[in-house]
Amino acid sequence: MRAALHALGLILLSYASAASACGHCVEDKVAAVYDYAVVTQAFKQKHQVAFFGIDGALVVNDNSRREIEAIARDIPGLDKGSMRVSLESAALSVAFDPARTSFAKLQSALERKLAPKKLSLLPMRVIDEPAKLKTVSK
Amino acid sequence: MHIPPLIRVVSFCAAGLLLAACNQSTPKPAVAATSADPYDISKMVLKSDPAKVTSERHTGPFAEGASLSMGNELKPLDPSPVKVVRLDTTHKIIEIAPGVKFSAWTFGNQVPGPTIRARVGDKIKFSMTNRSDEVMPGVNMTAAPMMHSMDFHAAMVSPQDKYRSIAPGQTIEFEFTANYPGVFMFHCGTPMILEHIASGMYGALIVEPRGGYPTKADREYIVTQSEFYVKPDPQKRKVDDQPLYVLDGDNLKKALPSYTVFNGVHNGMVKHPLPAKPGERVRLFILNVGPSKTSSFHVVGTIFDRVWMDGNPDNQFRGMQTVLLGSSSSAIVEFMVPEAGQYIMVDHHFANASQGAIGLIDAGAVKPSETNDLEHHNMPATSTPTEPAAVQGKLDFESKCLACHSVGRGKKLGPDLLGVTKLRTDEWLTKWLKSPEKMLETDADAKALLKEFNNIPMPNQNLSDTEIQQYLKYFHWIDTQPPGTIHSAEGSH
Numbered sequence: 001m002r003a004a005l006h007a008l009g010l011i012l013l014s015y016a017s018a019a020s021a022c023g024h025c026v027e028d029k030v031a032a033v034y035d036y037a038v039v040t041q042a043f044k045q046k047h048q049v050a051f052f053g054i055d056g057a058l059v060v061n062d063n064s065r066r067e068i069e070a071i072a073r074d075i076p077g078l079d080k081g082s083m084r085v086s087l088e089s090a091a092l093s094v095a096f097d098p099a100r101t102s103f104a105k106l107q108s109a110l111e112r113k114l115a116p117k118k119l120s121l122l123p124m125r126v127i128d129e130p131a132k133l134k135t136v137s138k
Numbered sequence: 139m140h141i142p143p144l145i146r147v148v149s150f151c152a153a154g155l156l157l158a159a160c161n162q163s164t165p166k167p168a169v170a171a172t173s174a175d176p177y178d179i180s181k182m183v184l185k186s187d188p189a190k191v192t193s194e195r196h197t198g199p200f201a202e203g204a205s206l207s208m209g210n211e212l213k214p215l216d217p218s219p220v221k222v223v224r225l226d227t228t229h230k231i232i233e234i235a236p237g238v239k240f241s242a243w244t245f246g247n248q249v250p251g252p253t254i255r256a257r258v259g260d261k262i263k264f265s266m267t268n269r270s271d272e273v274m275p276g277v278n279m280t281a282a283p284m285m286h287s288m289d290f291h292a293a294m295v296s297p298q299d300k301y302r303s304i305a306p307g308q309t310i311e312f313e314f315t316a317n318y319p320g321v322f323m324f325h326c327g328t329p330m331i332l333e334h335i336a337s338g339m340y341g342a343l344i345v346e347p348r349g350g351y352p353t354k355a356d357r358e359y360i361v362t363q364s365e366f367y368v369k370p371d372p373q374k375r376k377v378d379d380q381p382l383y384v385l386d387g388d389n390l391k392k393a394l395p396s397y398t399v400f401n402g403v404h405n406g407m408v409k410h411p412l413p414a415k416p417g418e419r420v421r422l423f424i425l426n427v428g429p430s431k432t433s434s435f436h437v438v439g440t441i442f443d444r445v446w447m448d449g450n451p452d453n454q455f456r457g458m459q460t461v462l463l464g465s466s467s468s469a470i471v472e473f474m475v476p477e478a479g480q481y482i483m484v485d486h487h488f489a490n491a492s493q494g495a496i497g498l499i500d501a502g503a504v505k506p507s508e509t510n511d512l513e514h515h516n517m518p519a520t521s522t523p524t525e526p527a528a529v530q531g532k533l534d535f536e537s538k539c540l541a542c543h544s545v546g547r548g549k550k551l552g553p554d555l556l557g558v559t560k561l562r563t564d565e566w567l568t569k570w571l572k573s574p575e576k577m578l579e580t581d582a583d584a585k586a587l588l589k590e591f592n593n594i595p596m597p598n599q600n601l602s603d604t605e606i607q608q609y610l611k612y613f614h615w616i617d618t619q620p621p622g623t624i625h626s627a628e629g630s631h
Contacts, residue, residue: 027303031285031328036271036306089329131193131307 026124029053030133032089038082042095043130047079050103051093051133052110053122060087068092071113077101078109091124098128103136176258176348176452182294183261183315189300190311196267200226201246207253208246210401210412212358212423215346221256225288225341226267227326229280231377232338234366234397235404235494236538236599239377241280241384242338243270243326245288249402250362250427251324251341256292256316258348263313264288271306281337281384285328290314291466292322292343303328319347321423321449321468335429336367336390338402342425342468344449352451353444353472355421359412363426363433363463363485363495364402365395393430396600398490400483400497405597407483407497408541408551414475414501421472422483423449428465431490436460437473437499438482438592446470460486478502482551482594492575492595496551498541531605531612538599545616551594553587559617564610571606574598 030051042049058064065085072083077100085092096106107121114120123136201208203223204216225245232242232249245251245266256262271283283306293300293314300312325331326339342360369386376382386396397404414420426433436459445461447453449470461469475481478501485495535543542551558567562583570577570584574596577584588595601609 025298027285027287028329030305031287031303032330034285034305036283039305086329127305131195131305133305133308 026053029086029089029091030093030125032086033084033091033093035084035093038079038084038093038095039127039130042079042082042127045079045097047095047097048103048126048128049082049093049095050106050126051124052091052107053124054090054092054114054119055122056114056117056119058087058090058119067117068114068119071110075101075106075109075113078106092121177318182317183259184294184317186295186300186313186315188312189302191302191304192309192311193307194309195307196224196226196265196269196309199224200228200244200269201248201252203252203254205255206246207255207360208248210359210361210407212253212255212344212360215255215257215350219259220261220263221254222263223254224265225251226269227286227339228272228274229270229283230274231280231382232402234368234383234399234402237380238368238383238397238404238600239380240366240368241371241382243281243286243334244338245324245326245341249338249340250364251339253341253360253423254324254343255346256343257346257350258316258319260345261313261315262290262293262343263311264290265309265311266304267309268304268306286326286334286339287328288324289327290322290324290343292316292318292320292324292345297327301327316343316345319345319450319452321345321425321470323425323427323466323468325427325466332390332429333385333387335427336365337385340364340427342423344423347451351421351470353419353421355472356418357412357414357420358423359420360423360425361400361407361435361483361497362402363398363400363424363435363490365428365431365493366397366399367394368396390430395431395490395493398431398485398493398495400495404494405496405541406494411480411498411500414481414499416475416477416501418475418501419443419472420475420499421470423468423470424461424463425468426463426465430465432465432487433463433490433495434460434486435463435469435471436484436486437471438484438594439479440473440476440481442471442473444470444472475499475501479504480551482592484594488593488595489575492597494597496594496597527608528611528615531608531610532615534605534608535612549591552591552596555613555616557617559610559613567610567613568606570596571599571601571609572603 039049065087068085069083072078072094077097079095082095083092103126107123111121125133126136127133205221207213228244228247230242230244230247231239234240242249266288268286285303285305287301287303289301294317295314304310322343324341324343326334328334342362367386367390368383371382371384400407424435442458445455445458447469449468461471463469481499483497484491543555544550546556548554575598578588578595
C-alpha cells in the first residue's frame with residue numbers, strides 16, 4: 001500500500017512538472033476556471049480548490065460542457081455545485097473537503113468518470129488559503 | 139613627386155577596385171559592420187531575474203512611480219536609470235460617457251492605466267498586487283474578483299515567467315530592460331484577453347531613444363484609442379440613480395463597439411481640450427489598444443510634420459495626413475499649430491469618430507469678425523425656461539452638447555441651434571437625435587450637414603425618448619424668445 005501511494009506520488013509529481021513546464025499556460029488555465037465565489041466559499045468551510053488541465057480531444061460545445069460538469073456528481077468529498085469548466089482553456093476546477101478526500105483521490109475519481117470520453121486530468125494548482133496557489137507537488 | 143593625372147585616376151580606380159574586391163572576398167559579420175547600430179543585439183539586456191509571486195499585498199495608492207503620468211499631459215523623462223513602477227489591479231465603476239457608468243477592470247485604478255515613460259537602457263522594476271477583491275469607496279457593484287496579469291509589449295522576457303496570472307491578494311514582481319524605443323502597449327494577458335482589454339486593462343509605456351528625440355516639442359500628450367462594448371446591467375442595478383452598464387460579451391466577440399474613445403472617455407477631449415498655442419510644435423503619442431478596431435488618426439487643420447511609426451524615430455514619415463494604426467499599434471506624430479483655432483483630433487474611420495473618438499487641441503479663440511463682435515456686444519444675459527421638461531433639456535444640452543454646438547453664437551464643431559425648430563420638423567429632429575448614424579445613411583439633409591461640418595458626424599448619445607422630448611421642448615422654447623435675447627452660456631472654446 002505504501003509503495004502504491006509512493007508510486008502515485010511520483011506520478012503526480014511527473015504530471016505536475018509536465019504542466020509546470022509551461023507556467024504561462026498553467027496560470028492561464030487556472031485563471032479561466034478561477035471563480036472567486038467558489039474559492040471564498042471553500043475557505044469559509046476550510047475546504048480547498050483543485051485546478052486541473054484537461055488532456056485529450058475535447059469537443060467544444062454545450063453538450064460536452066454539460067457532460068464534463070456532470071462527472072462531479074456523487075464524488076465523495078467534492079463540494080456540490082463547485083465545478084467550473086472551461087472547454088476553451090481545457091481546464092476545470094472543483095472545491096473539496098480535505099477531511100473527506102485527498103487531491104489524488106479526487107483526481108482518480110474524476111478521471112474514472114472521464115475515461116469513457118478518453119480524457120484525463122493534469123494536476124495544476126491547489127489553493128487552500130487566500131492568495132496562495134500552490135503547485136500540486138508541494 | 140609629380141604623378142601625371144591619368145596615372146592618378148587609374149591608381150585611384152585600381153585602389154577602389156581592390157577595396158571592392160577585398161570587401162567581396164572577406165565579408166564582415168553584420169554586427170561588426172554596424173558597431174554603432176543602436177539595435178546591436180549583443181548590447182541588449184536580455185536576461186533578468188525570475189519573477190517573484192508572493193501573497194504579500196500592497197496597500198495604499200494603486201499606482202506609484204516617478205516615471206508615471208496619470209493624465210493626458212506627459213511628464214518629462216525621469217532621469218533615473220531604474221524606473222520603479224507599481225500598478226495594482228482594481229475593479230471599479232467608471233463613467234465612459236455621460237450617464238454611462240461602466241463596471242471596469244483597471245491598472246492603477248484608472249482607464250487607461252497611467253503612462254510609463256522610460257529611455258532605452260533603463261531598467262523597469264515592476265510590481266503589481268491583484269486588488270480586484272478590494273471594495274472601492276462608495277460603490278460595490280463591480281465584477282467579481284478574478285485573476286489578472288501584466289503583459290508589457292516593451293519587454294523581451296519569457297511570458298511564462300513574467301506574465302503569469304495572479305489571484306486576488308497575490309503580488310507579482312519582475313524587471314526588464316527597455317531595449318527598443320517606441321510607444322508600447324501594456325495590457326492584462328489573462329484569458330479571456332479580449333474581455334480584460336475591453337474592460338479597461340491597458341496603457342502605454344513610452345521608451346525614448348537613448349539620445350532622446352531628434353526634435354524639440356513644446357507640448358506632449360498621450361492619446362490612447364480604445365473601444366467599449368457595454369449593455370445595461372441585466373440585474374438593472376443603478377449607480378447614483380443612473381443605470382449600471384456591464385460588458386456586452388456578444389457584441390465584443392462580433393467587434394461591434396458601443397463607444398470608441400480617446401483616453402477612456404466618450405468625447406472626453408472635446409469637453410476638456412488639450413491646450414496649445416499658435417506656433418508651437420505638438421507631439422502626440424498615439425496608441426490604439428483596440429481591442430478589435432483599426433484607427434485612422436487625423437488632426438483637422440494641420441499636417442503631421444513627422445510620424446514615427448510605433449514611436450521609434452527610425453521609422454519616420456514626413457508630411458502625413460493620417461496615420462493608420464491596427465490594434466496594439468502606435469505612432470508619435472508631431473505638427474506645428476499654424477494659427478489660433480481648435481484642431482480636431484479624429485479617427486477618420488468616421489464610424490469610430492461617431493462613437494466618441496474625437497478630441498480637440500485648443501490653440502485659442504479665432505479672432506471674431508467685426509460683424510460677430512457687434513452681435514456679441516448686443517447679447518443680453520442668458521434666459522432660462524420655466525417648464526420642467528424644457529429646464530431639463532437645457533441642463534442636458536449644457537452638459538452634453540455645448541462642446542460642439544452653440545445657441546446664437548455661431549457654428550462650432552456642429553451647427554448653431556438657434557432657430558433649429560424652424561428649420562427642421564420635430565419628426566426629423568427626433569429621428570436625428572435618436573439615431574444620427576441611420577439618418578446619415580438615408581437622409582439628404584443629414585448628409586448635407588455632415589459635408590458642411592467637415593465630415594464630423596453627430597455622435598449617437600443614446601438618448602431616451604424622454605430625453606429627446608426634453609431637448610425638443612428646450613429648442614422650441616429658445617425659438618419662441620425675442621430675437622437676440624437667447625444665447626448659450628459660453629462662447630467658443
